[in-house]
Amino acid sequence: xxxxxxxxxxRRRGYRLTPQREAVLEILATSAGHISADEIIARVRxxxxxxxxxxxxxxxxxxxxxxxxxxxxxGNGCMTYEWHRDPHHHHLICHxxxxxxxxGAEVFTSVEKILRDEYGFTPCLDHFAIFGLCRECxxxxxxxxx
Amino acid sequence: xxxxxxxxxxRRRGYRLTPQREAVLEILATSAGHISADEIIARVRxxxxxxxxxxxxxxxxxxxxxxxxxxxxxGNGCMTYEWHRDPHHHHLICHxxxxxxxxGAEVFTSVEKILRDEYGFTPCLDHFAIFGLCRECxxxxxxxxx
DNA sequence: TTAAGTGCAAATCATTTGCATGGAT
DNA sequence: ATCCATGCAAATGATTTGCACTTAA
Numbered sequence: 468x469x470x471x472x473x474x475x476x477x478r479r480r481g482y483r484l485t486p487q488r489e490a491v492l493e494i495l496a497t498s499a500g501h502i503s504a505d506e507i508i509a510r511v512r513x514x515x516x517x518x519x520x521x522x523x524x525x526x527x528x529x530x531x532x533x534x535x536x537x538x539x540x541x542g543n544g545c546m547t548y549e550w551h552r553d554p555h556h557h558h559l560i561c562h563x564x565x566x567x568x569x570x571g572a573e574v575f576t577s578v579e580k581i582l583r584d585e586y587g588f589t590p591c592l593d594h595f596a597i598f599g600l601c602r603e604c605x606x607x608x609x610x611x612x613x
Numbered sequence: 614x615x616x617x618x619x620x621x622x623x624r625r626r627g628y629r630l631t632p633q634r635e636a637v638l639e640i641l642a643t644s645a646g647h648i649s650a651d652e653i654i655a656r657v658r659x660x661x662x663x664x665x666x667x668x669x670x671x672x673x674x675x676x677x678x679x680x681x682x683x684x685x686x687x688g689n690g691c692m693t694y695e696w697h698r699d700p701h702h703h704h705l706i707c708h709x710x711x712x713x714x715x716x717g718a719e720v721f722t723s724v725e726k727i728l729r730d731e732y733g734f735t736p737c738l739d740h741f742a743i744f745g746l747c748r749e750c751x752x753x754x755x756x757x758x759x
Numbered sequence: 760t761t762a763a764g765t766g767c768a769a770a771t772c773a774t775t776t777g778c779a780t781g782g783a784t
Numbered sequence: 785a786t787c788c789a790t791g792c793a794a795a796t797g798a799t800t801t802g803c804a805c806t807t808a809a
Contacts (some may be wrong), residue, residue, distance in 0.1 A: 478788060483783050504773075524774065540686060545773060559734045560797045570732060577723045585749030586716060588705045602733030629763060629808050650798075665766050668800065689796060765806070776795070783788080 470496060473535065482529065489513050492524045492535075501539055501547035541567070541596050555592070561601035568601070616642060619681065628675065636661045637672045638681075647685055647693035687713070687742050701738070707747035714747070 470492060478484050494510045495502075496567045502510075508523050527548055530536040536551045541560060555572035575592050614636060624630050640656045641648075648656075654669050673694055676682040683695045687706060701718035721738050728734045 479783090481788095485783070485789065487718075487790070504740070507632070517740065517791095518713060521775080522790055523653070525789080542686070559736070561726065561734075562737070565787080568732065568734070570728075574724055574727050578720055581720050582716075582745075586705060587751075588707075588714070588743075588745055589747075589751050590705070590743050590745035591708070592743070592745075594745065597728070597734075597736050599734055599736035599738075601735075605735050607734070624809090627763095631764065631808070633765070667767080667800080668765055703767095706768080761807100761809090763806100763808085765804105766804105767803095768801100770801070771799085773798100774796085777793095779791095781788105781790070784786085 474547050477533075480533075484577035486515070487522045488526050488529070490518060490522055491530070495530070495536060495548065495550045498550065499607060501541060501549050503545050503547050505545065507548065539596060542598060557564070557592070560596055560598050561604055562598045564601065564604050566601050578586070614657055623679075628678075632661070632674050633664050633668045634675070636664060637669055637676070641676070641694065641696045642681060642698070644696065646688060647695050649691050649693050651691065653694065682683070685742060688744065703741035703743060704743055705747070706744050708744045712747050 538546050556569045559568040582590050636657050684692050685706045705714040728736050
C-alpha cells in the first residue's frame with residue numbers, strides 16, 4: 468500500500484488530512500525499525516520545524532489505532548513505534564549491555580499454535596521484546612563467578 | 614526459603630535490615646500475583662502508616678536487584694511486582710476487555726531452546742506478558758464484522 | 760561512631776489534556 | 785460554515801533524587 472493510498476484512506480474514514488499527519492506518515496514510512504516518539508519528533512521537525520509535539524503524539528496514537536504502526540515497549544522508559552512494513556520479527560534485548568538482536572517470527576509459531584488451540588487466545592505477536600543475557604554477557608558473568 | 618532466612622541474607626550481603634524492608638518483604642511474601650507499586654504502598658501503610666513512599670520504591674528496586682521479586686510491565690502504565698514463589702508462568706492479556714489469564718511456562722520451552730541453541734541468548738522468561746484477543750472478544754469481533 | 764537508609768519535598772520525564780485559534784471539508 | 789485538529793502551556797502520574805536527619809551496624 469502506498470502513502471497516497473493511505474492518506475486517501477484517512478479521509479475515507481472520516482479523519483482530516485493535515486500536513487502534520489502527512490509529515491509523520493512520511494517520516495515513519497521512510498524510517499526503519501523502532502523509533503521513539505522523541506526521535507520521531509526530532510526527525511519530523513528537521514523538515515517541518517513548526518510542527519507541535521502534541522500533534523505528533525496525537526498522530527502516533529491515531530496511526531496505532533488504525534493499525535499502521537506498532538507501538539513497542541523496549542523497556543527503556545518510552546514507547547517506540549515501528550511502521551507496519553517489515554516482516555514480523557521480535558527482539559532479544561540484553562539487559563546487561565543493552566544490545567538488541569532481531570529474530571524472525573518463526574520462533575513463535577509453536578507458541579502461537581498452543582495458545583490458539585489450548586487457550587482460544589489470539590496472540591498479537593507483532594512486536595515482542597524478550598529480555599535476557601546475550602552470549603557475551605553470559606560468558607562474562609560465568610567467568611566472573613568462577 | 615523462609616522470611617527470616619532472607620532477612621538474614623540481606624545482612625550477610627551488607628545491606629541493613631530496616632523495619633521498612635521487613636514490612637515490604639512481609640507484604641510481598643503474603644500477597645499473590647502481580648501487585649503495583651501503588652498497591653504495595655497501600656498495603657504496607659495499612660499496617661505501618663508512617664512508612665515513606667520513596668523507601669518502598671527503593672526497597673522494591675533492591676529486591677528486584679536481589680532477584681527476590683519479578684518486575685513486570687502489564688501495559689497499564691505502571692510496573693507490577695511479583696514475589697518469586699509461584700512456579701514460573703506467563704500472562705495472556707486481552708487488550709479488548711483487559712482479562713488476564715495465567716499459563717504455564719512449558720508453552721515456552723521450545724522457544725527457550727531455539728534462543729539458546731541458535732542465538733546463544735539466555736532469555737529471562739520469568740515474567741512475560743502476551744497481548745492479544747481472548748476467545749470471547751475474538752468471537753464478538755468476528756460477529757460484528759459479518 | 761559512622762555510613763547506609765529514611766523522610767520529605769522537589770525534580771524528572773514521557774505523555775496527555777484544556778482551551779482558544781486555525782484550517783480542512 | 786462546520787467542527788475537527790493544532791498549538792501552547794499547564795497538568796498528570798509514576799518514579800527518582802538531593803539533602804538533612806536517623807538509625808542499624
